[in-house]
Amino acid sequence: MRKESFEAAQEKIKNYLYTDDLKAYTTFDITNIFEKKREEWRIAGYRRANQFITFLDDSKILKLIKLKHQTTSTIKKILVEPNSSLHNIALTIKKDGYLSNYSAMQIHQLTLQIPKSIYVSYAKTAEVNHQDIDLKQELIDSAFSKPQRITSEVYKSETDNTRFYFIQKAYTGNNVGIIGEKGYLYTDLERTLIDVAIRPAYSGGVFEVLEAFQIAKDQIDVNKLNNYLIELNYIYPYHQLLGFYMEKAGYDNESISIFLSRVSNSDMYLTYNISNKEYNEKWKLFYPKGF
Secondary structure, three states, rough: OOOOOOOOOHHEEEEEEHHHOOOOHHHHHHHHHHHHHHOOOOOOOOOOOOHHHHHHHHOOOEEEEEEEEEOOEEEEEEEEEEOOHHHHHHHHHHHOOOHHHHHHHHHOOOOOOOEEEEEEEEEEEOOOOOOOOOOHHHHHHHHHOOOOOOOEEEEEEEOOOOOOEEEEOOOOOOOOEEEOOOOOEEEEHHHHHHHHHHHHOOOOOHHHHHHHHHHHHHOOHHHHHHHHHHHOOOOOOHHHHHHHHHHHHHOOOHHHHHHHHOOOOOOOEOOOOOOOOEOOOOOOOOEEEEO
């Protein structure tokens, strides 16, 4: 009996998928591959992309997983190779993104935890001009009196409860501290410390952030950290947070002085929505009592 065309082309299909740059695919990716390669693979004319997807899953060439949006219940279907990782899955959904926050902490071994959430950041398409913003103390107080704003672009795996957070970051014109190694993009050590300090809810909280600064103490390039912060050009004086974390983590005075020299006239907050806070005069910073 003649083999059905999918089965006849199975080895060619596997060879192509397993040697390209991707480890996970959206259904859109698979549809494009199907249309591009069907003639070469001699796939019967009546066969369609949805049937190809079913064949890939049934034959275990790829595994079909479903991710549900946490608010809209929209389903994303992702097909993964046998050796695919959660990072591969996340970055195939947001191909212009990079691993950040808790995920980058894990890559740099800045946490002993094994997070069940994957964090991917991606840039806005337009630059925000901060020069026209008059940063008054009331604006800072108001912003940090509320819980940290969390992205609504969150998907949950139906099989293992892993959550994928997609975080839109401010446009900077270039990729500050983003490197490409290990088959994917992620923030380098210094950029990771900036991100986790200013958005602790994506990083396990302030105690996890402090531990990350402690672990990174003998690895970090403090001048690079400072230069990144200048280049990112945030509206808030986040160098006060970084200097405070560095002092708490036992960094030397020379390293700390780079950030101490930039302390502004504005009071800052270590995190959002602090119910019981103390104040550090040196860094002009409110932090949770007992931290």
